[in-house]
Amino acid sequence: MREITLSKAVNEAIAEEMRRDPTTFLIGEDVAEAGTPFKVLSGLVEEFGTERVIDTPIAEPGFMGIAVGAALTGSRPIVDLMFGDFIFLIMDQLCNQAAKACYMSGGKLNVPLVLRTNLGATRRSAAQHSQSLHALVAHIPGLKVALPSSAYEAKGLMKTAIRDNNPVVIFEDKLMYQEKALVPEEEFLIPFGEANVKREGTDITLIGTSSMVQVAEAAAEQLASEGISAEVIDPRTIVPLDEATLLESVRKTSRAIVIDEGHQSFGTTAEIASRLNEKAFYHLDAPVLRMGAMDVPVPFSPALEDITVPTAEGVADNARKLCAGEMIHAA
Amino acid sequence: MREITLSKAVNEAIAEEMRRDPTTFLIGEDVAEAGTPFKVLSGLVEEFGTERVIDTPIAEPGFMGIAVGAALTGSRPIVDLMFGDFIFLIMDQLCNQAAKACYMSGGKLNVPLVLRTNLGATRRSAAQHSQSLHALVAHIPGLKVALPSSAYEAKGLMKTAIRDNNPVVIFEDKLMYQEKALVPEEEFLIPFGEANVKREGTDITLIGTSSMVQVAEAAAEQLASEGISAEVIDPRTIVPLDEATLLESVRKTSRAIVIDEGHQSFGTTAEIASRLNEKAFYHLDAPVLRMGAMDVPVPFSPALEDITVPTAEGVADNARKLCAGEMIHAA
Amino acid sequence: MAKKTNTEDYLRMYRQMVRIRAFEDNANQLYLSAKMPGLTHMYSGQEAVAVGICDALEATDKITSTHRGHGHCVAKGAEFKQMFCELLGKEEGYCRGKGGSMHIADQENGNLGANAIVGGSMGIATGAALSAKLAKTGDVAVCFFGDGATAQGLWYEVMNMAALWHLPVIYACENNGYSEYTRTDEIAAGSLTARAEAFGIEAHKVDGQDVLAVNELTERLIARARKGEGPFFLELATYRYHGHHVGDINREYYRSKDEESEWKENRDPILNFGVWLTGEGIVSEEELAEIRAGIRADAEAAVAYALEAAYPDVSEVDMHVYAPNDAA
Amino acid sequence: MAKKTNTEDYLRMYRQMVRIRAFEDNANQLYLSAKMPGLTHMYSGQEAVAVGICDALEATDKITSTHRGHGHCVAKGAEFKQMFCELLGKEEGYCRGKGGSMHIADQENGNLGANAIVGGSMGIATGAALSAKLAKTGDVAVCFFGDGATAQGLWYEVMNMAALWHLPVIYACENNGYSEYTRTDEIAAGSLTARAEAFGIEAHKVDGQDVLAVNELTERLIARARKGEGPFFLELATYRYHGHHVGDINREYYRSKDEESEWKENRDPILNFGVWLTGEGIVSEEELAEIRAGIRADAEAAVAYALEAAYPDVSEVDMHVYAPNDAA
């Protein structure tokens, strides 16, 4: 195994799958020569040519619609959406068209399409370039949603996404593009719907998604030094969601915190917490705690932005209280 | 008091507010002579003229953007979006622009705008004309979300929405347009963030939104005849959410079901259930149960469509089980 | 009218137009007799557009259709039985009853589906053309949409890309003079053909009531599109006989009865084509009457079948949300 | 170049162009010295567009701006201090630090804000024009956007409505030849002016490096727009001197150094205007040098101030999500 960046891992995954399947192609803004602003796709146009690495005008609804049509007719497009915030522009094509074509046609049509985009604040990019909007997409039946938490995950999940016969939305964490992890040289795929137990523990379960997996791990490390044993789980995909693994953990630890970088209200933490409460209620010693991003647009000022997102200290602090039987919300 | 339809109630609310404030105007497709396909706005163009009741081309992102600009510059637009499903087309203008302008400008700008649209299935309108998408909007800070459950509610909430200095999205239940309720002749407003306890009870709390309030009431009626006393609450607005009233009820009854016509996963029921679990955990005798619409695109066939939405029988059935201490999910 | 080469070509087009009309008359009847769930949008009056265009296509060519989509579906090769079953939400429908009128798709004949989002299929058709170009299949895609749909920004986005990339797609705008209850000139500034031309796209206006004119122009453009000379834009002047949907009965506040009868009496695509066919001596009026009667009988039989057909089992409700993946 | 009536008019425009350049040079320096959070997009090279247009506007007229918005902001009347404070996320910034470079708004001077969604403000500007028309204020709105933004469907939707309703809005496309790392001709088919004309909108092309030409044309069109003769479209040929954003340093893969120096050396709007002013005897080069030095000093002082200024208190983080409602 060698260490590579998340950026490189995504690049490799796409290159391998494009070699494997000639019906795949990439489409988006500045994906070819520029290799995207984050340089994630550098080199692909040199290998696959401009026929399969297609630069578009700044027309997100348009190229998303084109990708849906291509996917309905034998191609397997990988759509590059430069910032997750632009998903608002393509919701109709994604949610009214791509997500529903299979169902509305009684299974006759299908849309094998990957939408790769990103999430994450604290980059000083302000309210329209910092959102984590995966919960919106997860609400729409017909879409699958993957949230890689490292270079390793990004590679394995991307390859699975490209082979999936359905529309899959992958949100990469922009802050992680330059972060390295061990990634096997040999081919591997990570199946959807199988959570990853990153660290075993007995006192509390910390469920983190995407960027928040590291936060959960750092909190667990801190807690360990204080004698609290935290289990850390990365669901990897929130649709499909590996309820079984999460429930098993929570039934063991009796306590849980769900940590996610999307806005807390009506977000991912609500769904996961609800399922745990519903199905592990009688095993819980304390309510499942949610820690999402604050319910405010992401502020530009560094003095404000950093406090909108959950931190390892905040998680550790809450975990400590839960384990000590303190109530976090006035009940 | 007289009985009027929900359609008439909305019409009256808008007419009264347009008379009161000359900066208000209506904008949307076929809102003028046609008075919308549901005929909700009939007669308004005759009173206010085509300057203030503005027919647009079929360009939802365009007229939504225009409304945002008008709202930023002294007007108070009421935007008519013919079907709630079209909200996917205007998400960028609604969520990246309208919702964030106040915050991004440090409070200098604001967007006093009402987006009126609808929700609700079982009208045989299939997957692109039947969705209940309020949870998506509720996830975005800066927007308020109202869900009227009767003609009375529709009138009072609409008037409050029009006077609010922020973007408010009102989802009317399409199936209720011809339903009548008692509505006072005198002017009244219904404040946001104050839930309505529709029926008092002691054994279980049924929280229903929009179309599901009647479902909850019918279930409560049925349960009463069996000796189970159900409290029924209509939150009226889900942003802001009147947590206090919901918590008070649940602390009293120790059991709750949340019923909503949006897809269950990552939806409104998840948020409400999570808050109750978090903050009333130690008062609960059973997990808060969620009943949303099935996680499938809305099917056309009557044989399938009706089973995708919660029914009074389904609610009563679950309430019975919860009260009998039966577990609903294998735990 | 321009000429086809042989009688069978003419009769095929005549038959298809009559089939559409018969389908719609029966669908309207199902609505009026409260046997159809929901609403539907009648294509009657516009038959020459769907037939003139689709007759120029191969089965592997793709079309995308609209909320007013029965005509496109029939013209592209669909059968009455599965169509009526779909309209009634029955299991034997093209979409197992899950789509209904506004989502009929018939992918075996290259119909990628009706769409209930006005303009919603403009990207899809363009993407089908991209697939064809990448896979070098030689297929073309035709995107049907109404005059009202030209207000959707999506069209300009995809026209730009289609033009830049020379995609084999034809944008076919059926200008029936109205979008819902509003006249086209109230909602469309400037000129529709100029809008396409501004992107460097060749644009044509054609009489959408003249099936031969539509067909002849389409054949030429399709041939050129297959050679990479596309995209093209067609504005087809036409008229819908019924209301916006079957429930739109009192419509004098937005259009006059005189206007309606003018089109129905003097510009009917089926009547006029029939007159031409008999005038040219290609076929007799008796033969045409026989064709019409046969088709009417077929349609009624299909309706009767569909009314008796079974609904999908409730267990189907959560099937087809996702397509299966091959075992790894 | 066309003529203004008096020296003060000329000098005001010269000063504003120099102020923009000075602002950008300092902003770039803040980035290079790692004192600025995030990235920003430099307006240098395009000054004649913002100044030529905004000088034709009243304070109550509205503009909408873009990600490359510092020039519009300065030209519409903003002060250095609050602008630098905003760029650094400080409490005294125009948006209390919450917006940053991409969201600076200055509503007192009619700037409705920069926008980080390309094309995102096209509806907003059109809506401001609708407000002006409904309230009969006589105000106009100018929508600034780049060549890349013409690919967004929203533009066509709002042009259609602006044309139908004769709204007092001017769509000002700053064609600087690139969107990010891509040449305009690779992403724009046909002709930009033809796209506006297709909606019946009068369109003009103008040299965006010639502040007097821009100003003279804008004044004429604004006067007509106030009388209800709008909307109008302007395509302004211009160039950005820096990379797409401050971090875009190695850009030879998409544009040559030769091309850059050609514009900087021969087509600089400030240099050329200075030469013209002195050539016409309106002002001496010494006076211009003094103006430039004074502005540079102002800018540096504002930077120094902003660097020392306070961040907003953390308690502000959940303020301004909603505007307050008046007590009932």
Ligand SMILES: Cc1ncc(C[n+]2csc(CCOP(=O)(O)OP(=O)(O)O)c2C)c(N)n1
């Ligand atoms: C995005 C969207 N907006 C509005 C509607 C409602 N609607 C359905 S059909 C229609 C009119 C369409 O007019 P046109 O495109 O001319 O087609 P026609 O009905 O005349 O065939 C409208 C507004 C819709 N289905 N989708």
Ligand SMILES: Cc1ncc(C[n+]2csc(CCOP(=O)(O)OP(=O)(O)O)c2C)c(N)n1
């Ligand atoms: C909707 C959207 N898509 C993509 C981007 C990323 N982006 C920012 S600026 C830009 C290029 C804009 O080009 P142009 O409109 O010509 O303006 P310029 O940068 O040349 O001033 C792009 C693609 C964005 N901010 N918003």
Ligand SMILES: [Mg+2]
């Ligand atoms: Mg029409």
Ligand SMILES: [Mg+2]
């Ligand atoms: Mg540009």
